[in-house]
Amino acid sequence: MDLSKLADELRNFEGVTRKKEIKNVVNNFNFQEDYDFDIVVDFGDDAAIIGIDDENAVLLAADGIWGKLLEADPFWAGYCAVLVNANDIAAMGGKSIGMTNIIGIKDCDKGKDLLKGLKEGVSKFGIPVLGGHTHPDAQCNVLDISITGIVKRENVLRSDAAKTGDKIVFAYDLDGKIHEKFNLNWDTTSMKSKKYVRDQLKVLEIIGEEHLANACKDISNPGGLGTLGMLLEVSKKGAMVDVSKIPVPEDISLNHWLKMYPGSGFVFTAPENKTKELIEKLEFAGIESAVCGEVKNDKKFMITDGTEKTMFFDFDKEYICGC
């Protein structure tokens, strides 16, 4: 394995480098006022966490789907809009309440396919669209979805809570296929039953309730290592990860796999004595999981293939999202 090449490739992968923009945007929204609600986490996690009373917190997330994906396959774009938001709430240990959408339709045929895909996503994941706004006369085709969820405050799975010494667990549904039009999309849900995919989301709620992990993040555009990088960055930690231990589907190279956006993929950090139960729960839901490394107290994110080692991100000197 050419470990340096892997590290270079992933560091310069657009899914990772695009996250740098977040810092500039987030700086605009620094909210310092006295407020009626307890803003536990705003940016930098899969969803914002707002305490509404002593016991409960509301989760807020938003994702925009468009550009290439929307032009090339509007049905799949509509479907994925639901998928990615459902995963954002699940990754917090939360239960989805509902979505709102904003649709801009320039091209009517694409608009119809987009709505069909959205409808299929709602039906598959069982999360309703409850409101929104439609622009029938848009300058470009746009689909933006926001989702609201709820979670018990004590059960929330945060990104920024990794602890030194935690084991790092990569968890992926490996039973899937590369999407025919987007070779970075690992589709594991379109061919499975409603019950199956909903149970995969539900298992994250159970992991939160049973306190089986200290930190968790949904693997998305930055891929497996990029997503872990963001988790480590907001946790102010480093790590050593043995990439040869990461679950990978047959016939896909590790370099490609680590850039893929999986239908159901999460990275956890958990105390060593919890990892057995954590992995059992995930694998019962069809999500293959393995301990692949450990959280370190310094801010160096190192990777190894079992023999060589290389620096992936040095958070003393650089950042992924800067949150």
Add this chain to the structure above:
Amino acid sequence: MDLSKLADELRNFEGVTRKKEIKNVVNNFNFQEDYDFDIVVDFGDDAAIIGIDDENAVLLAADGIWGKLLEADPFWAGYCAVLVNANDIAAMGGKSIGMTNIIGIKDCDKGKDLLKGLKEGVSKFGIPVLGGHTHPDAQCNVLDISITGIVKRENVLRSDAAKTGDKIVFAYDLDGKIHEKFNLNWDTTSMKSKKYVRDQLKVLEIIGEEHLANACKDISNPGGLGTLGMLLEVSKKGAMVDVSKIPVPEDISLNHWLKMYPGSGFVFTAPENKTKELIEKLEFAGIESAVCGEVKNDKKFMITDGTEKTMFFDFDKEYICGC
């Protein structure tokens, strides 16, 4: 007054006619499953209402700002994105928890102005942006905001709860100015203090808590009568409204005024014995209010100038949004 001309003009006003598209979109999202939460209202109100326990409901709304407004004055577009969402939650008697935004930036200067306006809106109304998504490489400039709020279930102000015999109260902050670039925007907030505009939102919470109205809706793009029309449509009622009683700023014609999107404008239906207290509360917050008509049991929305009468919408034969 040429009452027929007024009715014709408003019926064919784009702010009203565009609402017809809602029906086609909403039909896609009919959600019939057993669900963990109690979906009290989805489409057709200022916000969706979802019961999360016996006592509390979450409110979800979304608005997209773009096209002409965003191109012509991105700062104002960013500011208004906060304003319209804040009003959506207020009109439900709710308290805003936070917003998520999705920003698409094609033109960098416009993007900066848009962010400045958004920041100004957050600072003015005191509602934080807690998450979102930014596309730095968009095909067009887009700003979509979603908002989540909370309300006691028993205090919620719905659109669909107007009762036969209710008095119709139009309520507007008349102290403002026509926006220099958009003659349908009645700006009443940019020149006022944070406390003043926040108190105007807060008064709607109090109206809900004190059960001073049966129905309420935020006056938005369809203008005063168009907004009341949507409220009557979802309530399955008709009305007789004396347009000469609607509060209007000096130097603005009634025909123009009834197409305007006000900074702080609401229409209520309330039992006769509550209207005095309702109007006092609103006027204490600087929102001029008047009884202008009555809710009727048929589905005919009639208007009068005190002498003549004409049909505005006959909901037995036609619809505005079809929800």
